[in-house]
Amino acid sequence: MATNSAHHGDNYINHEKGLWSWLTTVDHKRIGLMYMITVMFFFLVGGIMALLLRLELFAPNTAANVGQVLKNGDVYNQVLTYHGAIMVFMVIVPGIPAILGNFFLPLHIGAKDVAFPKINLASWYCFMAGAALAILTFFFKKIDTGWTFYTPYSIRTGTATVMMVLGAFIMGMSSVLTGLNFIVTVHKLRAPGMTMHRMPLFVWALYSTAILQLLATPVLAITLLLLAAEKLFGVGIFDPALGGDPVLFQHFFWFYSHPAVYIMIIPAMGVVSELITTFSRKVIFGYTAIAYSSLGIAAVSFFVWGHHMFVSGQSATAGILFSFITMLVGVPTAIKMFNWVATLYKGSVSFDSPMLFALGFLFLFAIGGVTGIMLATLPIDVHFHDTYFVVAHFHYVMVGGTLMALMGGFYYWFPKMFGKMFNETTARLSFVFIFVGFNVTFFPQFILGAMGMPRRYFDYIPAYETLNKVSTVGSWLILTGFLFGLWTIVQGIRKGEKAPMNPWRSKTLEWQTASPPPHDNFAVEPIVTAGPYEYR
Amino acid sequence: MSTDNIKHTHSAHVSHHFKDANQEYDAGKQGIWLFMVTEILMFGAILVGYAIFHNIYPEMFAEGAKYLDWRLGFVNTLVLIFSSFTMAISISFIQKNQTKNATIALATTVLCGAIFMCIKYYEYTHKFHMGLFPGHLLDIAKVHPEHANLGMYFGFYFAMTGLHGIHVLIGMGLITWLLIRTIRGDFHSQYWLPVEGVGIFWHIVDLIWIFLFPLLYLVG
Numbered sequence: 001m002a003t004n005s006a007h008h009g010d011n012y013i014n015h016e017k018g019l020w021s022w023l024t025t026v027d028h029k030r031i032g033l034m035y036m037i038t039v040m041f042f043f044l045v046g047g048i049m050a051l052l053l054r055l056e057l058f059a060p061n062t063a064a065n066v067g068q069v070l071k072n073g074d075v076y077n078q079v080l081t082y083h084g085a086i087m088v089f090m091v092i093v094p095g096i097p098a099i100l101g102n103f104f105l106p107l108h109i110g111a112k113d114v115a116f117p118k119i120n121l122a123s124w125y126c127f128m129a130g131a132a133l134a135i136l137t138f139f140f141k142k143i144d145t146g147w148t149f150y151t152p153y154s155i156r157t158g159t160a161t162v163m164m165v166l167g168a169f170i171m172g173m174s175s176v177l178t179g180l181n182f183i184v185t186v187h188k189l190r191a192p193g194m195t196m197h198r199m200p201l202f203v204w205a206l207y208s209t210a211i212l213q214l215l216a217t218p219v220l221a222i223t224l225l226l227l228a229a230e231k232l233f234g235v236g237i238f239d240p241a242l243g244g245d246p247v248l249f250q251h252f253f254w255f256y257s258h259p260a261v262y263i264m265i266i267p268a269m270g271v272v273s274e275l276i277t278t279f280s281r282k283v284i285f286g287y288t289a290i291a292y293s294s295l296g297i298a299a300v301s302f303f304v305w306g307h308h309m310f311v312s313g314q315s316a317t318a319g320i321l322f323s324f325i326t327m328l329v330g331v332p333t334a335i336k337m338f339n340w341v342a343t344l345y346k347g348s349v350s351f352d353s354p355m356l357f358a359l360g361f362l363f364l365f366a367i368g369g370v371t372g373i374m375l376a377t378l379p380i381d382v383h384f385h386d387t388y389f390v391v392a393h394f395h396y397v398m399v400g401g402t403l404m405a406l407m408g409g410f411y412y413w414f415p416k417m418f419g420k421m422f423n424e425t426t427a428r429l430s431f432v433f434i435f436v437g438f439n440v441t442f443f444p445q446f447i448l449g450a451m452g453m454p455r456r457y458f459d460y461i462p463a464y465e466t467l468n469k470v471s472t473v474g475s476w477l478i479l480t481g482f483l484f485g486l487w488t489i490v491q492g493i494r495k496g497e498k499a500p501m502n503p504w505r506s507k508t509l510e511w512q513t514a515s516p517p518p519h520d521n522f523a524v525e526p527i528v529t530a531g532p533y534e535y536r
Numbered sequence: 537m538s539t540d541n542i543k544h545t546h547s548a549h550v551s552h553h554f555k556d557a558n559q560e561y562d563a564g565k566q567g568i569w570l571f572m573v574t575e576i577l578m579f580g581a582i583l584v585g586y587a588i589f590h591n592i593y594p595e596m597f598a599e600g601a602k603y604l605d606w607r608l609g610f611v612n613t614l615v616l617i618f619s620s621f622t623m624a625i626s627i628s629f630i631q632k633n634q635t636k637n638a639t640i641a642l643a644t645t646v647l648c649g650a651i652f653m654c655i656k657y658y659e660y661t662h663k664f665h666m667g668l669f670p671g672h673l674l675d676i677a678k679v680h681p682e683h684a685n686l687g688m689y690f691g692f693y694f695a696m697t698g699l700h701g702i703h704v705l706i707g708m709g710l711i712t713w714l715l716i717r718t719i720r721g722d723f724h725s726q727y728w729l730p731v732e733g734v735g736i737f738w739h740i741v742d743l744i745w746i747f748l749f750p751l752l753y754l755v756g
Contacts, residue, residue, distance in 0.1 A: 112553035115563045180570045188563040189553070214570060218578035226585065226695065234672030235691030237585055242671070243685040248588065252581060520552075 011419065015519040026117035029517060031124055032103030033417070038128065039099060042090040045135075047482065049083035054441070054475040057468050061459045076458035077144035084147035085164070089171050090131050092402050093260060096267035097213075098127070098178060100409050101206045103417060105182060107510035107517060108200045110191025110526040115184040119177050126174035134167030146456065148257070151238035151249040155230050162231050165224040172217045172224075175263075179213030182206050191509075193528035200508045200532040201277075201290050205270025208294035212259045212266070212301065220256030223249065247312050254305035262301045264398055265365075266294050268405030269336055272358050275408050276340045277533045278506045279355035280347025284533050286339040293332035300329050310381045319378050326376035333369055337362070352504070353427035357408025360435045364400025368393060371446065386456070389449025392442045400438055407434070407485060414489070415503045419516040420496030422488045430484035437477025444471045508532050549727050561729050568733040572740045575703075579744050582699070586692055586751060599682055600689030601753065603668055608659055609753040612652050613745065619648030620742045623711070623735045626718075630728045635718060638731075642715045645738070649708040656701055663690070670694045696748055703741045710734045 012029045022030060056069040056076055070076045102120065106113055114120050137143055137160035145154040145161060154161050186199070186207045199207075227249070229235050236242030238249040277284040284290065306314060306322030340362060349355070371393040375381050384390060407430070414422055444467040449455075453464050460468065502511040509532075513522050554560040590597045626641035667675025674687035714731055717723060723731055 115553075116567060117551070117553065119567075176571075176574050180567055180574075183570060184563050184567045187566060188559060214574055215577060218574040219581045222578045222581040225699070226582070229670070229691060229695055233670045233691065234687070235670050235695070236672075236685055236688040237589070237691060243593070243688060245588070248585065252585075255581075 010518055011514065011516040012519050013418075013516055024121075026113070026121050027519060028102050028106050028114045028117065028120055029417075029521075031120050032099050032101075034124055035094060035098040035102060035127070038124075038131070039091055039095055042086050042131065046083055046086035046091055047479070049079050049086065051475055051479060052079050053083060054472040056458055057460070058472040059469070060462055060465060070458065073458045074144060077146075077456070078142040080456060081143050081146050082138060085134060085168070087398075088147050088260075088264075089134070089168055090127075092264045092398055093175060094127060094171075094178075095264075095402060095406050096271060096409065097182070097206055097209055097263075098124075100202075100271065100406070100413065101182065101209075101267060102178070104413060104510055105185060105203060105206055106189070107416075107513070107521055108203045108508060109186065109189065109194050110509050110522065110528060111185060111189035112520050112522075113189075114181045115189055116181050120181055123174040123177035123181070126170050126177065130167045130170030130172075130174060132167075133170065134164050137163045137167070148253060149224075149227060150253075151227065151230070151244075151246040152240060154227065155234075155239050162228045165227050169221055169224045172221050175213050176217045179210035179217075182210040183214065186210075191526050191528055194509075195528075197288065197291075198528055198531050199291075201273035201284065201287065201294075202267075202270035204291040205266050205273070205294050208298045209263050209266045211295075212263050212298050215302070216256045216259035216263070219252060220260075223252040223256065226252075247309065247314065250309050250312055251305070254308045255302070258305040258308065259298070259301040261394075261398070262297055264402050266297060268361065268402040269294065271405040271409035271412075272340065272361050273336075274506075274508070275354050275358035275412055276343050277535070278412070278504050279352060279358070280343050280349050281505075281535050282343055282347035282533075283531075283535050284339065285342035285345075286335070287531070287533070289335050290339050293335040296332035296335075297329060300325065300332070304329060307376055307381070310378055311385050323376055323378040323381075327373060330369065330373050330376075337366065337369070352411075353424060353431055354408045354412035354504075356428060356431040356435075357404050357411065360431065361401060361404040361408065364396055364404060364435075364438065368396030368400055372397065384449055386454055387449035388445040388453045388455055391455045392445035392449060395442045395445075400442070404434075407431075410489075412504065413510075414492060415499030416510055416515050416517070418493050418496070419499050419514075420492050421499045421503065422492030422496055426484050426488040426491070430481050430488060433477050433481030433484060435481075437474050437479075437481055439474070440477055441471050441474030444468075444474075507534055549722075557726065564729045564733060568736050572736060575737075575740055575744075579696075579699070579747075582692075582696055583747065583751070586696070589688065589692070590755070593683065593685065593688075596683035596685055597689055597755070600686055600693065601755065603663070603666070604693070604753045605659070606753040608655055609749050612655050613749050615648050615652050615655075616742045616745050619645045619652075620739050622648065623738045626714075627728055627731050627735055630718070630723045630731055631725055633725045635721065635724075638723070639715065639718050642711055642718060642731075646708050646711050646715065649704055649711070652704055653701065653708075656697065656704075693752055696752065700741065700744055700748060703744070707734070707738050707741050710737065 012027055015027070016025075022034065025031065052070060053076070058069075061068055070079060102114070140163070141158070141160040143157075143159045143161055143164050145157060145159070149161065149165060186203060190199070226235070226237055230238050234242060236244045238244045238246055240246055273284060273290055304322060304326040306318055307326045310319050310322070371389070375384060375390065375393055411422065411427055414420070448464055448467050448471075451464065453460055499515045501513070501515055504511075509526055509528070510517070512526060550557050550560050554563065622641045622644040626638045626645065629635075629638035629641060663669075667678030668690055669675065669687070670691040670693070671687040674681070674690060679686065711734060714734055717730070
């Protein structure tokens with residue numbers, strides 16, 4: 001690949017050659033790229049599932065020709081489950097921390113590597129093993145429980161739940177190991193002069209995420225093990241027929257999985273902070289507020305899981321409390337939003353493709369966040385529960401938020417990662433199609449949800465047909481956008497012009513080394529004398 | 537590993553991305569403690585489950601506890617506490633360059649782990665013999681439980697002690713690895729981080745047992 005693109009010829013890509021040198025590498029940059037390739041593959045698989053689901057919902061099942069794309073409701077449930085499980089466990093949770101975090105966290109703080117390079121590699125293998133186990137279930141007994149594995153259905157259904165949850169368990173270990181590595185790296189390996197308050201905000205976001213990964217994932221781990229035990233031995237902890245409590249499963253599950261949705265979004269917020277300040281050519285407004293609001297979101301996220309269970313039969317008091325605490329998440333989130341907007345104000349904003357994605361993030365995340373407050377409101381949620389309103393909400397947050405930031409961050413750091421520039425025109429086209437397609441797909445789902453269309457169903461009454469058609473057409477636009485994105489990346493790597501050291505004239509440390517960086521990141525250890533965003 | 541940087545400018549055991557042995561020691565120790573946090577949380581969740589169901593079905597938990605022999609559990613508790621002691625002094629010996637004593641201490645620790653697992657094996661097989669299995673595998677014809685859901689108690693029993701037992705086995709494997717490296721002379725007064733790390737792991741495993749023993753064997 002890039003044999004003479006670095007300044008001195010030697011970089012992390014050509015430092016050693018051959019597939020084996022990649023599979024045994026302990027270089028965080030190479031591990032980041034390995035995550036990138038695997039996550040992109042899983043995204044493709046999960047995306048195909050999504051397209052199939054939308055195709056099935058293009059028309060009611062009574063319609064000729066297009067009515068039944070998937071054979072029946074069982075197949076629909078399976079595709080739905082794999083779409084959710086793959087996108088959550090293999091794409092959005094590992095996405096930004098494992099790809100961009102691995103690659104840039106040490107560069108950001110002036111370290112040579114993460115604290116435990118071998119554990120870093122081990123966590124990639126854990127991820128691959130868990131993903132393989134989970135995907136293999138598709139070829140034995142498909143699972144149809146949804147990615148949440150709710151009891152008692154997951155205990156009763158005769159499918160490969162045990163294998164799937166073991167896969168998720170192993171992927172959870174990977175997540176814990178990455179988080180642990182990041183925390184220690186931030187604490188112990190900062191370059192001289194790099195105080196906590198001089199760290200880029202992306203590092204702060206990764207740090208908060210890592211704390212969440214460490215504190216939440218073990219609870220999911222034991223929950224999944226208990227679910228496996230329940231399925232194998234009928235222990236009765238979650239099975240009401242044996243005196244167990246199915247709602248306990250939901251408590252356990254969401255005690256992890258609600259913080260997990262912030263594992264998905266906080267890194268995205270970190271990326272957006274970098275993009276907004278760089279492309280506004282202005283010091284970010286409220287650095288400390290943004291940094292600590294990440295920790296604030298992380299802290300509050302542990303006390304809000306009950307909002308997934310407003311209609312589960314938990315007490316009214318619990319519902320009201322969870323409703324109130326959930327709204328508190330809006331406070332640190334709004335702090336970030338307003339600081340980003342304040343940074344844009346009177347900045348010299350340039351609309352390069354990474355910045356387009358960052359602005360797209362602001363727009364979509366605002367909608368996702370506001371509808372989140374609506375759903376946090378107890379009486380509204382009772383009405384919207386398990387409708388397409390919820391589907392639209394979490395897609396706006398998770399896809400509109402995390403994937404927009406991932407794409408933006410990816411374009412932003414592409415020159416550093418590969419030492420090449422990409423085609424700006426196709427990159428912008430990818431943004432336009434993804435952004436427009438995304439709104440065409442998911443905005444109608446808010447209306448569908450408000451009209452009462454339930455989620456997870458594979459058929460619907462004719463009244464919902466028009467909006468569903470619009471939504472499905474939108475999914476094709478998103479596909480087009482990601483194909484443009486893939487084209488941009490592949491062509492950029494193959495034929496891109498040589499990238500300068502700092503194409504965006506950014507101030508953070510990673511731009512002070514060669515593109516692509518040498519094996520040890522910096523030729524000489526950097527000494528930090530100022531904050532990360534000294535623009536003016 | 538092939539990409540390990542060989543340009544060690546400091547003493548032989550400092551990895552290339554650390555400045556000095558102190559930094560490596562601090563980082564390693566913090567990593568181990570953070571990992572222990574995840575272990576405690578994992579056991580913490582199952583303890584929450586235990587607490588909830590103990591509260592709902594106190595008489596069932598009392599009935600289940602009757603089948604456990606507290607004497608064996610007590611012996612195991614003593615064995616583990618003693619092994620924690622030998623583990624701790626092994627670090628102290630290494631810090632004083634007393635490799636031979638450290639080897640003996642580590643070997644004793646592994647031996648204690650083995651004794652613990654033997655007693656556990658005896659307890660488990662005895663339970664299986666009596667038809668005491670977890671969940672729906674419980675042999676109702678043999679056991680004649682007073683409480684219909686006695687299988688749940690043994691679900692908790694086997695899940696908690698089994699998960700703990702797996703940790704003991706992992707710990708024994710790690711200490712054996714330390715033993716080999718100690719005999720090889722890898723550790724000395726300048727470098728003992730792996731011994732301390734495994735030691736912390738072993739103490740936590742011990743600590744978890746100290747919670748499990750009264751909850752399963754004595755409460756009821």
